[in-house]
Amino acid sequence: MTSTFKETVKEAKEGGVKKRIAVPSPKKHHMEPISRAAKEGFITPLLIGNGKAIEAMIGNSPLASLSYQIVEAGNSAETLRTAISLTRDGQADILLQGGVDQKTFMNAVLDVKTGLLKGKLASYVSVLQLHQIGKLVLVTDTFLNNFPGIVEKQLIVENALGLAGLLGMDQPKIAALAAIEQVNPSISSTLDAAILSKMSERKQFGKAFIEGPLDMDCALSQTAAARKGLQSVVTGNADIYLVPEIETGYQLIQAIVFFGKIETAGIILGTVKPVIPDLPFLSDEDRFIELALAAMISNKGVSHG
Amino acid sequence: MIRSLEDVSRLAKEKGPKKLAVLSPEDEEFMRAVKRSWEAGYIEPVLIGDRGKMDRVAEKVGFDIGRFDTIEENDRQTVSDLGIGMLFSGKLSIVSKGQIPTSYIYRSVIRAESKAGSGMTVSVMSLWEIPGVDHLVAFTDSGVNIKPDFKAKVEIIKNAVFLGHLLGYPRPKIGVLSSQRGFGEMMPSFRDYKSLRKLAEAGGLGECEVVKGVSFSDIFLGTRGRMKSHEQVDLARTPHVILVPCLDTGNIICKLDLFLNVKRCSLTVTSKGAVCIPARSDMSDSIEGQIAMGVVVADRMEKEVH
Numbered sequence: 001m002t003s004t005f006k007e008t009v010k011e012a013k014e015g016g017v018k019k020r021i022a023v024p025s026p027k028k029h030h031m032e033p034i035s036r037a038a039k040e041g042f043i044t045p046l047l048i049g050n051g052k053a054i055e056a057m058i059g060n061s062p063l064a065s066l067s068y069q070i071v072e073a074g075n076s077a078e079t080l081r082t083a084i085s086l087t088r089d090g091q092a093d094i095l096l097q098g099g100v101d102q103k104t105f106m107n108a109v110l111d112v113k114t115g116l117l118k119g120k121l122a123s124y125v126s127v128l129q130l131h132q133i134g135k136l137v138l139v140t141d142t143f144l145n146n147f148p149g150i151v152e153k154q155l156i157v158e159n160a161l162g163l164a165g166l167l168g169m170d171q172p173k174i175a176a177l178a179a180i181e182q183v184n185p186s187i188s189s190t191l192d193a194a195i196l197s198k199m200s201e202r203k204q205f206g207k208a209f210i211e212g213p214l215d216m217d218c219a220l221s222q223t224a225a226a227r228k229g230l231q232s233v234v235t236g237n238a239d240i241y242l243v244p245e246i247e248t249g250y251q252l253i254q255a256i257v258f259f260g261k262i263e264t265a266g267i268i269l270g271t272v273k274p275v276i277p278d279l280p281f282l283s284d285e286d287r288f289i290e291l292a293l294a295a296m297i298s299n300k301g302v303s304h305g
Numbered sequence: 306m307i308r309s310l311e312d313v314s315r316l317a318k319e320k321g322p323k324k325l326a327v328l329s330p331e332d333e334e335f336m337r338a339v340k341r342s343w344e345a346g347y348i349e350p351v352l353i354g355d356r357g358k359m360d361r362v363a364e365k366v367g368f369d370i371g372r373f374d375t376i377e378e379n380d381r382q383t384v385s386d387l388g389i390g391m392l393f394s395g396k397l398s399i400v401s402k403g404q405i406p407t408s409y410i411y412r413s414v415i416r417a418e419s420k421a422g423s424g425m426t427v428s429v430m431s432l433w434e435i436p437g438v439d440h441l442v443a444f445t446d447s448g449v450n451i452k453p454d455f456k457a458k459v460e461i462i463k464n465a466v467f468l469g470h471l472l473g474y475p476r477p478k479i480g481v482l483s484s485q486r487g488f489g490e491m492m493p494s495f496r497d498y499k500s501l502r503k504l505a506e507a508g509g510l511g512e513c514e515v516v517k518g519v520s521f522s523d524i525f526l527g528t529r530g531r532m533k534s535h536e537q538v539d540l541a542r543t544p545h546v547i548l549v550p551c552l553d554t555g556n557i558i559c560k561l562d563l564f565l566n567v568k569r570c571s572l573t574v575t576s577k578g579a580v581c582i583p584a585r586s587d588m589s590d591s592i593e594g595q596i597a598m599g600v601v602v603a604d605r606m607e608k609e610v611h
Contacts, residue, residue, distance in 0.1 A: 029531065029533075101487060102486065102487030102488055103487050103488040105488075106487070106488040106489075107488060143486070146484075146489065146492070177553070177557055178553060178557075179451075179552045179553045179555075179556035179557065180406075180556070182406070184408075186451060187451055187552065187553070189553050215556060215557070215560065216556070216557045216558075216560035216561065216563070217560045217563055217584055217586045218586065220560070220561075220563040220564050221563050221586070223586075224563065224584075224586030225586070227332070227334070227585065227586045228585055228586055243553075243557070244553045244557075245551075245553065246484040247482070247483070247484045247492075247494060247549075247550040247551055247553070247554045248551075248553045248554040248557050248558070249484070250484035250486070250520065251482050251484060251520060251521065251549070251554055251558060252554075252557060252558055252561075254520055254521035254522055255521060255558050255561060256561065256564075256565075257521070258521045258525050258538055258540070259435060259540070259561070259565050259567065260561075260564065260565045260566075261535045261538075279522075280522040280526055280530060280531050280532060281521070281522045281526070281532055282532060283532050283533060283534045283535055284533055284534065285534070
């Protein structure tokens with residue numbers, strides 16, 4: 001099982017073949033993590049945009065002495081179009097948001113006809129490295145889906161289970177979070193969690209086990225759960241935290257990042273190739289790890305999403 | 306100005322003992338917290354709940370409860386109604402939740418506020434003590450309103466500003482959270498943020514300020530900022546109040562204290578005094594701290610009101 005980001009980097013290198021990363025309209029601040037991953041030898045950047053400007057930006061940076069490719073393209077709409085078609089056609093293995101604005105990028109990636117959707121639903125997962133318990137933990141969906149219903153939550157779980165499998169989680173334990181651990185018909189998150197929990201009891205998620213509804217104290221601590229009369233293999237030991245909706249997901253991950261100084265990496269699942277959006281609360285180190293994670297997924301690639 | 310929970314316990318010792326009703330202290334952790342709070346001079350307890358259970362746990366933690374007022378009651382809603390009733394009739398200063406769900410207390414307080422004609426909305430504030438931040442930070446509403454609309458958010462903020470002032474923050478900063486991202490439709494929580502910011506600027510929320518931005522990234526990195534490394538993050542920028550968009554968000558985040566290096570303390574401020582809202586899973590140390598907070602808030606409310 002992959003239990004640290006260091007191991008993720010190792011696994012990224014194990015593929016042997018360098019993964020081609022499409023970067024539309026690269027900016028200077030993208031260079032640090034990209035150069036580092038290129039230097040570690042697991043990626044080749046495909047920098048898409050104005051060749052001269054890109055060359056100037058690379059200048060004397062570490063990337064100058066490494067292998068990279070420049071794909072000439074005009075404005076950011078064109079660089080993005082090129083990046084997406086390279087990714088879809090198999091000439092790139094991983095897609096980065098690069099310097100394209102979030103709205104244009106996400107709309108293009110999620111476009112049903114011309115985007116990169118693989119199945120019915122793409123979702124975003126945050127991967128956390130928790131030193132205290134010596135393992136990686138997934139939190140989803142922390143960026144993409146606003147108010148998923150039970151059908152969408154099922155797909156979000158399945159996407160996360162795909163990644164959990166690649167990380168070597170054999171029987172992933174999932175905490176379906178809500179405000180309280182009791183089923184309360186006026187709190188819809190508790191109903192969804194209860195249904196998912198029942199589905200998992202009936203083996204509808206294979207070897208994975210979902211417990212819910214769980215409030216955060218019960219999810220994090222077996223002692224807390226026991227005081228509320230709750231016994232489960234998931235309490236205090238979850239591998240995947242499923243949040244009820246985006247208001248919680250997007251803020252929860254940031255609360256963990258800022259107040260806990262926890263290292264996180266995030267990736268879009270459910271697309272034909274790994275896609276990495278550009279979120280503000282990731283450090284350069286985190287961005288390097290995201291590249292490693294994407295390369296690892298690409299290496300083991302069969303079941304992405 | 307109250308900067309830490311240590312300040313709170315020092316003040317509770319100074320201002321106590323206050324009369325406090327505990328609703329169903331029927332497990333050892335709660336009873337131990339009542340015992341310690343009494344020993345520390347914070348409170349004079351009134352115990353309401355299942356007599357047999359209270360006696361059993363009191364004996365286990367070595368606490369002679371024979372000397373205190375005890376009210377035998379097994380129905381949870383009645384337990385809560387009795388305690389809140391005594392608070393509203395002025396027989397005591399504070400109520401603390403014991404081993405019963407918050408929803409019972411919520412119902413009792415709503416009824417009592419409506420009877421008293423106070424017009425006060427019920428909301429729970431979960432205060433965090435965060436290393437590196439020189440004030441407490443209140444997440445609200447973490448316990449009552451499931452999906453507050455704009456009107457409810459105004460009331461929730463007013464409650465938090467009231468508490469902020471009691472704690473000695475003359476012009477509390479408020480972060481209004483929304484998961485609005487660069488794509489997708491405008492979210493109701495983002496619309497509420499914009500309206501609340503305007504309302505605050507016009508003075509409609511009292512002495513307070515709604516800060517710019519709707520996420521922790523906005524707060525710590527600026528609305529167009531990026532994080533290069535964790536070292537650049539200055540937690541001192543944390544606002545005094547974080548208004549969460551819904552109950553799930555508030556409750557799930559505020560309980561990260563089990564995982565992060567922060568301490569939590571939850572309470573409701575009613576028109577007639579404080580109600581401590583520890584989680585049913587909290588341990589006695591934490592509950593004791595929450596009772597101390599109730600004592601300090603009750604003391605300051607008495608001075609405000611009388």
